[in-house]
Amino acid sequence: MRRKLIAGNWKMNGSLAGNATLLDGIRVGAAGLKAELAVCVPAPYLAQVQAALSGSSVAWGAQDLSVHESGAYTGEVSAAMFKDFGSRYVIVGHSERRSYHGENDELIAQKAARELASGLVPIVCLGETLAEREAGSTDKVVIRQLKPVLDAVGTQMAGIVVAYEPVWAIGTGKTATPEMAQQVHELIRGCLAQGDASAATGVRILYGGSMKPDNAKELLAMADIDGGLIGGASLKSADFLAIAQAA
């Protein structure tokens, strides 16, 4: 039985004062929830998040990491640094990293492997653009993005989380229907199973893309939707917790 995971992606949002209110709300509201909760925050706030959430059931982490272990990589943050601040998860391959920072499938796969080697859990994002969906290439794109990750992580596949995030649904208010999302999640599970059938049944596959309190229940009811990666709605504790309650 896969425990549902509701992970917030704060993106480049937050302030010390605003975070304090948000984290307090999440910490209090998380008690007794069936789903696991996590927040992936901008790196400078990790110390604050660690102090606010330590001892609670809520996990935390970041939104990207360096593919390198350490050294002369100005501006980069390593997996070990995220571990130092108690992180459990780091997102890799978010479509905003792919499109604004030129990250390709191979680099993302190496980042996922770097995380696993450091004891972190990668949340690996995949998903097609609107043009790719309209061209009928969703399945091909998702498999192309996933395969290098599976090659790079090898026998550690059970340690990853996958997030299917159709690019056209991120921050747009457009959501994949539960059936559309389930079809891709099933495809992803099948692809994982080709590597290791028993591990594939345990890997959590999250849906991301305008998940909100009013559409979460239907999405999270689908057989292969094991949680959500939540952008905008993770910035208000009431919305984030309402999604978690639907899980």
Ligand code: PEP
């Ligand atoms: C995201 O950025 O991962 C995301 C799913 O954003 P939103 O929920 O705002 O669409």
